[in-house]
Amino acid sequence: MVPMTPKKNQYALRAVFELAKRRGEGPTKISDIARAQVIPARFLEVILNKLKRSGLIESKRGFTGGYFLSRPPDTITVGDIMRFLDGPTAAMACAACTETSSCPSHRRGCAFSAMWNRVNQAVLSVYNDTTIQDLLDNDVHLKAQRRRRPPRASARTEGQRL
Amino acid sequence: MVPMTPKKNQYALRAVFELAKRRGEGPTKISDIARAQVIPARFLEVILNKLKRSGLIESKRGFTGGYFLSRPPDTITVGDIMRFLDGPTAAMACAACTETSSCPSHRRGCAFSAMWNRVNQAVLSVYNDTTIQDLLDNDVHLKAQRRRRPPRASARTEGQRL
DNA sequence: AAATTTCCCGACTTGAAAAGTCGACAAAGA
DNA sequence: TCTTTGTCGACTTTTCAAGTCGGGAAATTT
Secondary structure: OOOOOOHHHHHHHHHHHHHHHOOOOOOEOHHHHHHHHOOOHHHHHHHHHHHHOOOOEEEEOOOOOEEEEOOOHHHOEHHHHHHHHHOOOOOOOOHHHHOOOOOOOOOOOOOOHHHHHHHHHHHHHHHHHOEHHHHHHHHHHHHHHHHHOOOOOOHHHHHHHO | OOOOOOHHHHHHHHHHHHHHHOOOOOOEOHHHHHHHHOOOHHHHHHHHHHHHOOOOEEEEOOOOOEEEEOOOHHHOEHHHHHHHHHOOOOOOOOHHHHOOOOOOOOOOOOOOHHHHHHHHHHHHHHHHHOEHHHHHHHHHHHHHHHHHOOOOOOHHHHHHHO
16 A cells, blocks of 8 residues: 555664653663664664764764664654665655656656655655654653553464463 | 656556547557657567556457557546556555565554655645546647747757757 | 357566675774 | 674565466457
């Protein structure tokens, strides 16, 4: 129905989320983030390294090294992350419409361009309206909910006894 | 920034759009659609064939054969097409959240699920609110605009004379 | 009826990203 | 100086969208 967000982006988001969670505890090691968020460590390495160039996160090397957020979580939006990862020119569809050729009605705009723009705008709005702090808040809220009303075991695990 | 809509989906949409344009003129051949919308004919064949199973379009074989819309354009939304092509289970991100494992906070929902849902909903709203007739209307509107104020030749073509 | 034109359908190929890995190096602390 | 961490570029693997192909089945024309 809707195109899948690349794993790389999801990982990046989860990593930043994890750093936000541990804010104030000093640098967090790649391996710890990887374990907590279930991300291949060596791949996460690449991602964090790139993310660093955005200025959103910083790092420290050596024994007590690791990564940490450079700004408070309520000043970082999901949009900041996505925008940095994919560059400013990433569009939902029909780049051909804004670019040249390959779309039959290139030049100014085709019958579809209005719709694609609306879709883009819709997605961007959500991304830009969601801060890392919001995600953090969701998290504690969900945890509290689970404490009050613990989740049932999954059907698979439960019916297992035979 | 935002994941690209698959070409397959774009082609499907453009094809339906073309059929809508030619409604009432009898069946339109694959090759004609392909030419008008600049789509590889043999690939379009596959797409139309699949689309047929949605009931949105019908076909006729033989000499005077081709494809045609089975319902008026204002009763078909872009969402109908997308939903059929990708199945009902296609989500923007983190299928892991609604499914099992691979996302650290699987089960009921993670900190991100609310956001992913909002994104999905946002995209879907646009798709569901856009009928093929809307696109048709855009088209004639754009054509009229161009007639009144014809587009400038592109910089590339223009500076060519040397 | 034969020839032609079209859609039908499954299998197949391909090429480019995405996803993930590796080895060697650089800094920082113990 | 030894270990632990991040840094960096190159590399491999996997996946999947995108596109192709050959043979068949229905309809239409001659």
